[in-house]
Amino acid sequence: MTNSLQPYEVLFKPSPLTGEQQRTLNDLLNKKGLSNRAQIKIIRLARTISDLERSHRITDQSILVAIHLNSGTLQR
Template sequence: MSSAEMQKKVITARERQYARYGAELTNSIIPYETLIQLSPIDSTLHRYLKEISIAYHFSNRVQVNIIRTARTIADLDGEREITKEALSEAVKYRGHSSMVSI
């Protein structure tokens, strides 16, 4: 992907976030409660995150950052919901490439 294509993707993802939150707010700064209210994760993804967090001793703060990152990945991919692929990718960014499958 070229830099121009990536820039367009990022701009589109930010516009999605602004529309979702009703202001120029992004996933990185929105309060956690608002993030979960507007972008809930389903029970399968919640169970997956819980299992990974127990296995790798992820704190609540790390789990919140994973959800924020997954929401951003989903936005970049044009997804309305946080997908299992987005959540898995976000976990991998924590440095754990061999994760429990969803």
């Protein structure tokens, strides 16, 4: 099953976000005035990037890449 079809809670079972990762996302959302839905999209994308890198955890780098790749969406 792809990450896009996984229930939100399942994305975190193997690798919950660290406190720093969560703060980074929250800061971004607050700064841009975005919804939790935008955060979920970034997390799903970061999980996919981490999977492709064969990482069992969502990495800081995958979150940054996901934010960058999603930046067109986030600027709207």
